[in-house]
Amino acid sequence: MTTVVFVKKTCFVCGTRDRYADIGVINIGKPDDLDGRPGDSHRSSIYMVMKRCSTCGYCAPDIATGPKGAAIIVKEPSYRKQLNESSLPETANTFLCWALLQKRSGNFHEAGKATLFAAWVCDDSSEFQFKARSLRVEAIALLLKARELGQPFARTPFLEQSLLIDLMRRAGQLDEAGAYCKETLKMEELTENEEMILAYQEDLIEAKDNRRHTINEALGR
DSSP: OEEEEEEEEEOTTTOOEEEEEEEEEEOOOSOOBTTSOOOHHHHHGGGGTSEEOTTTOOEESSTTOOOTTHHHHTTSHHHHHHHTOTTSOHHHHHHHHHHHHHHHTTOHHHHHHHHHHHHHHHHTOTTTHHHHHHHHHHHHHHHHHHHHTTOOOSSSHHHHHHHHHHHHHHTTOHHHHHHHHHHHHTSTTOOHHHHHHHHHHHHHHHTTOOSOOBHHHHTTO
16 A cells, blocks of 8 residues: 655746655565566556656656756757657656756766656556667666766666666567676576576576566566
C-alpha cells in the first residue's frame, strides 16, 4: 500500500506555488525486475517521482530546487518540444525533460536513470510500448557516457553491469548484452546469486528473449 500526501511547493524556475502529490509510506512486496524497477507499490509510484510546474513547465523530482541555468533551458525550443511531445506519455516527457536538464549540467548518470524511468512509463502503456526500446538505447548511451566520466549510476560495479546487460537485452542489442555477461562473469568475488542472475541473462539472450523478467525468476524462486 502506498500513502499519497500533497505538499505545497514553490517552483524553482518561475516562483509559482502549487500542490504536488508526493509518496508517503510504501509497503514493499514483489522483487525488482532485472533492470532494477521495483515491484508492487513502488511500481505504480513512478508517476509521482517527477513533478511538473503547470505554469512554466519546469520538471524535477523536487520542484523547489534545480540546476544552474534551468530558467533559461526551460524556455528553449528543444525543451518545449520534449515537454509537449505527442508521441510519448506526459509522464515520460516529464522524465525526459529532467534528463535534458541533467545532460546540460553534465550529470549523465542522472540523465540515464531518468531516461530509463521514461522507458518504464512506456512499458506500462500498450499505446506507447514500442517507444520503450529506443528509450533504453538512449539510456545505455547516457550511462556509458557517465561511466566514461567516472559517474557511478548504481550501488556496486556488479549492479552497474547487470543494469547495462538488461537494458541491452531489452533493447535487442543481444551481442552486446552477451559480451557484457561474459565480461561480468570474470569479476572477482561474485556471489552465488550474482552468478545465477548472469547465467539466467545468458539463457534469455540465447533465446532472443527481450521481455521483462524478475530477479526471483533468475534465482528460481
